[in-house]
Amino acid sequence: MRAVVARAFGGPDVLEIIDVPVPTPGPGQVRIRVQAATVNPVDAATRAGLLAESGLMAPRDTIGIGWDAAGTIDATGPGVTTFTTGDAVIGLSDRLDVPLGTHADYVVLDADAVAPAPAGIPATHAATLPLNGLTAAQALDLLDLPRGATLLVTGAAGAVGGFTVELAAHRGLRVVAVAGPGDERLVRDLGAEWFVPRTAADLPAEVRAVVAGGVDAAVDAAVIGPRALEAVRNRGAFVAVVAGAAPVPLRGTRVSNVWITADGAQLAELSALAAGGHLTLRVADTLPLKEAALAHRKLDEGGLRGRLVLTAQA
The missing domain is CATH 3.90.180.10 (Medium-chain alcohol dehydrogenases, catalytic domain)
Structure with a gap:
């Protein structure tokens, strides 16, 4: 072969x-x-x-x-x-x-x-x-947020980021999506409630302008590190998608890396969501x-x- x-x-x-x-x-x-x-x-x-x-x-x-x-x-x-x-x-x-x-x-x-x-x-x-869907799902599992919590997703128009937005919305989370200026329609269609362009001069300030006090958590699919962390409220949570990209856990933030693991049962759940039109x-x-x-x-x-x-x- x-x-x-x-x-x-x-x-x-x-x-x-x-x-x-x-x-x-x-x-x-x-x-x-x-x-x-x-x-x-x-x-x-x-x-x-x-x-x-x-x-x-x-x-x-x-x-x-x-x-x-x-x-x-x-x-x-x-x-x-x-x-x-x-x-x-x-x-x-x-x-x-x-x-x-x-x-x-x-x-x-x-x-x-x-x-x-x-x-x-x-x-x-x-x-x-498999890889991108499981990464998104396992990042959200690490955060373990209740319905109604606010989540920042950087790189929201990308593969991992896009799945994260859709899965978060499916779990009842309220999403602030960060992506390119031309991607607002896409990420809103995926389920984002708010949009902040990645070109924003002061990204944390723009996120905090739509979610007072900062979001409850962030999934940093775009690897912007401290800029995403500063948009998270004190004692919030932060997941880095790329190995070695986790920032210093300032202000009591719970910071972790998502280390992907093959999980056939979880993948079956994602497959069913895709078949049902809930994942793009x-x-x-x-x-x-x-x-x-x-x-x-x-x-x-x-x-x-x-x-x-x-x-x-x-």
Whole structure:
């Protein structure tokens, strides 16, 4: 089978398509024939060597790329009773010690990292849900806010930010969205009650102008750090989406990082929400697996609304 790997760190051109044996699922695992796999910023960070530099990934000669996958169950290992061959599924590969990622023709995952695919939604769109949707949901779980609480979401027009806005609104939270000036309609359609442009000269002041005393909490998907923290009330809560981006917990703020974990049960809930039209799955473009390097170049250029998705085309 084909798999996307990096044997050196650097720009998109370090990516290679190699031929490797089709993996065999072990106890409690399933093999997925991948139809679509999302290209995420963490894939670019992996390729560039940032995860290795930060100590999150052990050194090795060949590094597989990819976290998200949508496809069909191709084989099951011993003890798997929740899935059968032919089931349409989505899944997340969250381990950094495995040799290959989801940017491949097949991937083996633990069965509890997999969920039924959202009914009626193409694999290209379904593939955008696992990593970004779970990150948003788990960030909100860390905050544990009651209905009616106020939440600031930076990067609200992005993939993680957009899911955070929708899930927060679904949970009964009141959202202040921070995004580009041209994204106000988008984030309001996602469920934001208030909008503050990211270009605001004094972002904390503008947030506090619409929510007196500051918001109860923030999810910092845009990694603006202290500017977002200053918009949070004293003894509020703050979640950083990117590793190492958590600011100093000033004014008694409870600050934490969301460390993504594969969770098939939670992913099944997100899948059902997507199937019911409560989550917006946005695809910026689709490219065949063989164009992985081009997808990374497009990602590095920025300006995307939605995710790039690699498909199983030859």
